[in-house]
Amino acid sequence: MKKIALTGLSALALIVSASVMADNHGEGETEGEAKAEAKMMTAEVGKPAPEFTLTDVHGNEHSLSDFAGKNVVLEWINFDCPFVKKFYSVGKMQEWQTMMAEQDVVWLTICSSAPGKQGHFTNFIIKEKMKELGAAPAGYLIDETGEVGQLYQAKTTPHMYVIDGEGVLRYAGAIDSKKSADPADIDGATNYVAAALTAIMAGEEVEVTQTAPYGCSVKY
Template sequence: MKPSSLILPVATAVFAAVLSFSVLPVPAAAQSQQGGPTRSSGAKVGETAPAFTLKDASGKEHSLADYKGKIVVLEWMNEGCPVCRGVMEDGLVAKMVADSKKVDADVVFLFINSTAKDADRPEKSAKYLEKHKINGTALIDGEGTAGHLFGAKTTPHCFVIDAKGTLAYAGAFDNEKEGDANVNYVVSAVTAIKAGKTPSPAKTQSYGCGIKYKK
């Protein structure tokens, strides 16, 4: 290849790279990594799960402490997100609940909606769960308090808390990122906890729509 033929593509690439860096400042996450690793924000696997109190559609308050002694699963939801709708409307969430309850009938499922625009419509999420035969309680987190405490980023984003109140799993709904959505990480975690083992994996990267928190 003649050197002259490289000028235009290389110049184009350089321009694109410069433009990319000029319009996108280095995010804080990168700055915090300068010179060494740091820990991400939000609840930490292996540590006590943050306490929270949220209301359901009827106005009843639910605190994490209410469920001490039981395995608690939190799944962030937003029926406006196509990824969340995909797993809920295809029956995958109902199956996750059913499979988990086969392992431990007392597992508690709390579906949290931290979408700011849904704060004044608490009944919306509850009706959605009911419509899709999902056995769990919908909680409204319009201020994003619980979402920020746990570091929930996406819908879906799942957290499994053991009977002692320790966060045992945080991350994706399933292994879709690996190419096959054939392992539900929540069911795996519940199974491991019930067997007295540490979930593996205990932490994965969630995927889905970003949660639209209150600004």
């Protein structure tokens, strides 16, 4: 009787361990494959943010490297996009820009609309609009060719990026958690940009590092 029990048990153990081994083997290879892929130079969360140089509405050039040591926010914009209007019409985006500036965060607004496409304006009109809205970014940068937009794979307006003082991209994606064009949805949504900056300033890991952005498509 003992012998049967022993034989049965060891057979069971064999089968179980064989199945576990088969499982582990499978996972190992999948991981290896994923790591074997080398990557080209686009913006990747956790890696140094790609360098760029753009001209602002006042004709001044700005490079990302100019702001080394400071936290930087990149905001993709198109003033005629309802999702951008959602935040500007109720003064929210302006409020955050001012608030960040007080925290020594550099807020750069970038427009990648191609000439003739929606959201592309003359510098004069942009300055008027900004004055009217009370927008307060550290710079409104023009990216007519869409080069920087594509370097950062900006897909929507708004599409937000947070870069820390070391120049590492720490967050990329939606501005908040409620996908809508209704300003009523701003309160009650989780603001991912604010959350990322708060974590960076506290020296902590950013909890949500990447989300699917929402909004209008960037008019390349």
